[in-house]
Amino acid sequence: MQKDGEVKIKSLKKSLEVLECFTQKQPLGVTEISEKLGLYKSNVHNILMTFTAMGYVEQDPESGKFRLGVSVMTLSRAFREGLNIAKIALPFMREIANEVGELVYLSIPRGDEVVYLEAIYPDNQRMVSKSVIGECSKMYCTSVGKAILSQFSPEEMERCIEGKLEAFTEYTITDKEKLREEIEATRIRGYGLDNMEVMFGIKCVGVAILNYEGKVEAGLSISAPSLRMGEERIQEFVKVLQTYAGKIQKML
């Protein structure tokens, strides 16, 4: 998933891999992790004890199992603080949400995925309780993902779609050649579409946000039930997204 050609401290890499196990399941035991990663129990134990002492992992005194600790929150807050794209985009996202009355997402690329940074709900709509902030999706099946891919160089793009194209719904594009055509079509029309490729019944429109050098900085998308995503509304959404993406780009 990550290029590890530049890993200098193997123990740190290993430790982070241990930590990342918790993103898939919580709580986890020492044995469980050691089996998953092929490490020795004592090794995993030492890593977990260190993380625990630093607040990145907590141990349930009853079961002895581990889960992530509070300290990760402080990091994520600092990350968002330091990222000016979020600061700049947030007020615009609110305007978009109120204008179109649908969910608006800001996401940024990481490897072959997009990570959701912010999600804004229109004022009148009840906020869904499960926040997607920090969640990630594969690029090849999302609207922003395809919008971003269409702005990449051919090599970058290929690197992002080299893995297996897993089908999440019957609409997911799993054929690599089809996908390349779709990305090319995305590039030409200037926005990405997700036609229920991630979740049945949900469609999305997304555009890429480029910085002054033309490099992809982030992505902006609108998500809605397919019933509210007819061709006319899609065009309306696209127009709004492109307008605001332009405004944001000017400020980067």
Added chain:
Amino acid sequence: MQKDGEVKIKSLKKSLEVLECFTQKQPLGVTEISEKLGLYKSNVHNILMTFTAMGYVEQDPESGKFRLGVSVMTLSRAFREGLNIAKIALPFMREIANEVGELVYLSIPRGDEVVYLEAIYPDNQRMVSKSVIGECSKMYCTSVGKAILSQFSPEEMERCIEGKLEAFTEYTITDKEKLREEIEATRIRGYGLDNMEVMFGIKCVGVAILNYEGKVEAGLSISAPSLRMGEERIQEFVKVLQTYAGKIQKML
């Protein structure tokens, strides 16, 4: 700040300390970090390269300086996912926010600080753009902090106030004996007060949320400008907070 008696992997501890530098300032250079922590540049460089390869740190190709990377978001999301207190408390927090029309916070203790997990804004009020989620404050000067301290054992409590009591406003309690009295008063009355001790013009009321064993699990608080925080309203807020804290506690 953290007990490091149980640190088994020194290089990991060191690496995390490097990572934590970014919570104070971003971006940071190799030299800057090495000076701050008293480490060698090559050491810091190796650490940063490894973090970069894993996505926890990003390097600006222009300046060569570093900032936090996207991967920390995935961790924080997993943390919040795994923490059922947030899942349970969130819908109640919405009710509170709409009932009282003020800002409602959920926070959890970490060392001598409280970390803000969730912040809910009343429907009619515009959400402030800067999210405090992940931010932390010292216990001794916040309403939740004092509510939590008042539920701790004397030893735990002392450990949390052993540092210097920094004054953030002229109202901050900086005398340790005064603070002990205030915490005792908090314990008796059942809720904590922050009388502009963190920020001038802002008052808070807070209560602790205990689990079935009576251990502090989290804290709930309401924050508002002091003009909207007269004695009658404080009593109203306290009543609401205690009612909902009770509901949440039953579900833990």
Added chain:
DNA sequence: TTAATTTGTTCTCTATTGTAGAACGTCGTT
């Protein structure tokens, strides 16, 4: 323009330290 300073980066050697492997104590289960 050139010199001086500061930056991130690279290198090498070796003492540190992470870790394999087994053994231990403690649960809940059979």
Added chain:
DNA sequence: AACGACGTTCTACAATAGAGAACAAATTAA
């Protein structure tokens, strides 16, 4: 009572993290 699964502890060896200097690139000063 015996088992199995768990988190934990221990030790000895070898891998490797890190000190320290030297590097190149970039910035500033003269």
